[in-house]
Amino acid sequence: MRLILAILVLMGLSLPIHADNHDIWPEVPKATGEPHPEGNEYWRKNHMVLLRHDRDLTLREGEREDIQASLQTCFDCHAVKDDAGVAVPFEDERNFCRVCHDFVAVKPDCFTCHRATPSDNVQNRMMATPDEPNSIAAYLERLKALEATEAEANQ
Amino acid sequence: MSNRAEMTRRDILKSGAAVATLTLAPGVTLMAFGGSDAKAAAADAGKRWGLLIDANKCDSNCSDCVTACKTENGWGNDGGAHSTPETESAWIRKVTLKDKNTGREVSAPVMCQHCESPPCVDVCPTGASMQRVDGIVLVDKHICIGCRYCMMACPFKARSFVHSDVPEQSVNAPRGKGVVESCTLCVHRVDKGRIPACVEACENAGHSAILFGDLKDPESPISKALKQYPSIALRADLELDPGVRYQNL
Numbered sequence: 001m002r003l004i005l006a007i008l009v010l011m012g013l014s015l016p017i018h019a020d021n022h023d024i025w026p027e028v029p030k031a032t033g034e035p036h037p038e039g040n041e042y043w044r045k046n047h048m049v050l051l052r053h054d055r056d057l058t059l060r061e062g063e064r065e066d067i068q069a070s071l072q073t074c075f076d077c078h079a080v081k082d083d084a085g086v087a088v089p090f091e092d093e094r095n096f097c098r099v100c101h102d103f104v105a106v107k108p109d110c111f112t113c114h115r116a117t118p119s120d121n122v123q124n125r126m127m128a129t130p131d132e133p134n135s136i137a138a139y140l141e142r143l144k145a146l147e148a149t150e151a152e153a154n155q
Numbered sequence: 156m157s158n159r160a161e162m163t164r165r166d167i168l169k170s171g172a173a174v175a176t177l178t179l180a181p182g183v184t185l186m187a188f189g190g191s192d193a194k195a196a197a198a199d200a201g202k203r204w205g206l207l208i209d210a211n212k213c214d215s216n217c218s219d220c221v222t223a224c225k226t227e228n229g230w231g232n233d234g235g236a237h238s239t240p241e242t243e244s245a246w247i248r249k250v251t252l253k254d255k256n257t258g259r260e261v262s263a264p265v266m267c268q269h270c271e272s273p274p275c276v277d278v279c280p281t282g283a284s285m286q287r288v289d290g291i292v293l294v295d296k297h298i299c300i301g302c303r304y305c306m307m308a309c310p311f312k313a314r315s316f317v318h319s320d321v322p323e324q325s326v327n328a329p330r331g332k333g334v335v336e337s338c339t340l341c342v343h344r345v346d347k348g349r350i351p352a353c354v355e356a357c358e359n360a361g362h363s364a365i366l367f368g369d370l371k372d373p374e375s376p377i378s379k380a381l382k383q384y385p386s387i388a389l390r391a392d393l394e395l396d397p398g399v400r401y402q403n404l
Contacts, residue, residue: 062198
């Protein structure tokens with residue numbers, strides 16, 4: 001009985017200590033841009049589910065328009081910069097994903113292959129317009145023009 | 156639906172997916188899920204993307220297609236402690252053929268031939284090696300275990316295995332250690348209405364030796380050229396029906 005009382009007292013004492021443990025929780029780096037409409041709590045809980053679903057749609061079915069979770073666009077807002085103003089890669093423990101994953105000892109393997117920093121290469125986020133020289137439409141136009149000149153030369 | 160948090164399974168059943176119900180016989184119903192409004196710009200089964208490479212137009216001293224592919228997809232500079240020229244990735248390579256009798260030399264690029272019946276897909280134990288409905292053959296690196304059966308099965312030596320860590324990947328083509336990779340026909344470009352990087356580079360070099368287009372469209376320039384002039388498939392004896400064809404080889 002005395003032992004149980006002692007444990008209860010200890011537990012009672014430890015409660016305020018637990019409340020102070022906010023200090024050791026990871027500090028989620030501030031993001032830029034518009035906040036998620038679903039709220040941060042939703043994304044913290046479900047980001048992996050959203051990403052996994054969309055990765056299959058994109059890769060296997062070629063669906064690239066109605067994608068709501070793309071690692072590439074995550075880092076537009078969720079990039080942590082070092083003192084020199086350069087976004088830190090996944091190898092750096094200050095990286096946005098690393099901060100929480102290190103805390104809970106989970107190692108996501110996304111970044112073996114995926115880039116974990118923002119990139120200037122945004123051309124292929126948008127559908128090509130026919131006036132772009134490397135669009136399929138412009139390419140086919142050039143081939144048609146070439147065919148016409150060849151037909152003329154043969155006559 | 157802009158807010159995913161509000162989307163529940165019930166909502167999906169209620170609104171997103173149209174349900175087609177067909178009564179076959181009393182008590183036997185056939186139900187098909189899948190809305191027509193959801194599918195927008197995905198891979199199109201009505202197309203089959205392919206390349207036609209004219210070896211006569213290909214300059215043996217030019218490797219702009221290889222350089223463009225490296226730049227676009229970020230391979231060719233992996234290095235690492237275990238790197239040898241044999242183990243370096245090669246999504247596309249220039250091959251020179253010489254006829255010993257006549258001495259005629261001809262050069263052409265060889266990349267994934269995007270077969271209709273791809274042996275790499277046949278042998279894959281996990282389903283990572285896959286073919287899209289528009290004929291593009293890809294590796295789903297999310298489920299690739301790096302066993303390299305597909306590399307052995309490919310008669311064109313088109314696939315590579317990444318042996319070392321890849322830092323700062325290109326956003327165009329995620330790639331990393333421990334998985335197999337190959338030419339994607341620049342799927343990230345094609346899906347956005349752009350031509351593959353090698354085709355663009357070859358045109359810019361003034362050769363236009365690589366013709367890109369839809370093999371299922373009889374009016375496309377590639378289909379017309381295939382109909383009009385003789386062409387071959389590499390290893391035609393294997394009857395893999397590749398999407399990449401060669402002329403004047």
